[in-house]
Amino acid sequence: MELKQLEIFAKVVEVQSFSKAAKELYVSQPTVSSNIVALEKEFEVKLFERTTKKVSVTKEGENFYRYAKEILEVSEELYYEFGKSYRQTERIVLAGSTIPSLYILPELVLKFQKKYPNVQFSIEQGDSSEVIQKVLSHQVAIGMVGQIKEDSRLCYIPFCRDKLVVITPVNNYYQELFRTDCTIKRFLEEPVIFREQKYGEKKEAELFLERYRITEEDLNVIAYMNDQEMIKRSVSCGMGISLISKRAAMDYAELGKIYIYEPDEEVSYRELYLVFEAKKKFDKLEKKFLDFTMETYKK
Known part of the structure; x- marks a missing residue:
């Protein structure tokens, strides 16, 4: 051998x-x-x-x-x-669900590579269940997900928090709504764009609504979309409002394309998790990445 x-x-x-x-x-x-x-x-x-x-x-x-x-x-x-x-170049193999892969990993990888310049990353994107399956089938060493699938073969570590917010078009009508200090329930009387059923953020949105004793049937849902960028663009064009991750909304908000309504309640938060095999023995580079991630988001 x-x-x-x-x-x-x-x-x-x-x-x-x-x-x-x-x-x-x-x-x-x-x-x-x-x-x-x-x-x-x-x-x-x-x-x-x-x-x-x-x-x-x-x-x-x-x-x-x-x-x-x-x-x-x-x-x-x-x-x-x-x-x-x-090896001339070390490699870390990761997978992330939508929010981590689009809005956390790019910044995190950049910071890590400044400290360890010879490291390459291989990153795949999928929904939480797809990421978990990649971990279980040994295709990736570490995953980042927004949902937990109970399995004794897996270990989850919460590493940062995400927040669901309401995004609205930028116009006088919504500007006036913000001025009246209206509630989340009032915002959700507006036409709503929802994510497709398979995505973790849609399920989180449903849980979020449940905490306010609101069901999807109570909403005026005008469209289901499977892509966050499509949702943000549709909202910015005036099609309706939506419930999405604050991390995903910030780029459009900073450009003045959408408004963000941010509930103060604790119920609007959710955990994001690192997931890996419970029996996984990490090499030194993978351990460095895990430690670096936890240190970066410890606050």
Whole structure:
């Protein structure tokens, strides 16, 4: 058994493809296949179920993966400890749901790379359930989500707070509403644009309304949209109002394209979480990123 074989095996597990693993490791697909076969023969175990359409890891392969990652992480620590790295550039693989990937990670990655300039990031976006699945299938080391899916295999750490706000068009009518010091219920009598059902922020909006004893049926919903930029643009054009993340709304508000109504109540906040496998053993770089993230948002 060689470290290179374990690295190839781990990469196939993480990307769920022999060809993708070959591409990311800059080797040929036959090289990937031959190394996997060599491991299976040496340990007399079947690591993958192979079909013409996909590759899936076996139960024995899952256990083997955990040992392989431990060995690779220990070997990497040795290189760090003695002042060398066998990679020219280090890489951190992340995934985020909409708010973290669009409005948190760009700023966070920029700050991190100023401190660690040789680090590359691979970042994928999806809704919270998609991010969680990527974590569970070893495609990413760390995820950032706005919703928790209870699973004993996962660990969640709250790292910052988000706030739901009402956004409105910029015109005299809404300017007057703001002057009258009206309530959240009054704003929600206006035509409302809602996010599609699958998105975490839509579910958070529903919980938010529930705290005010308002249901979606009580609202004048004129459109459902699956993209925050589309929602902001539609609001700025005068189509209606919407409930969205304050982080997502700030760019349009600062440009004077929308107004923000910001409830003071605690119920308007939600937690954003770092998510990773409960048994995950992070390498030094991943630990640095986790520590850096917690330190950045500790306030």
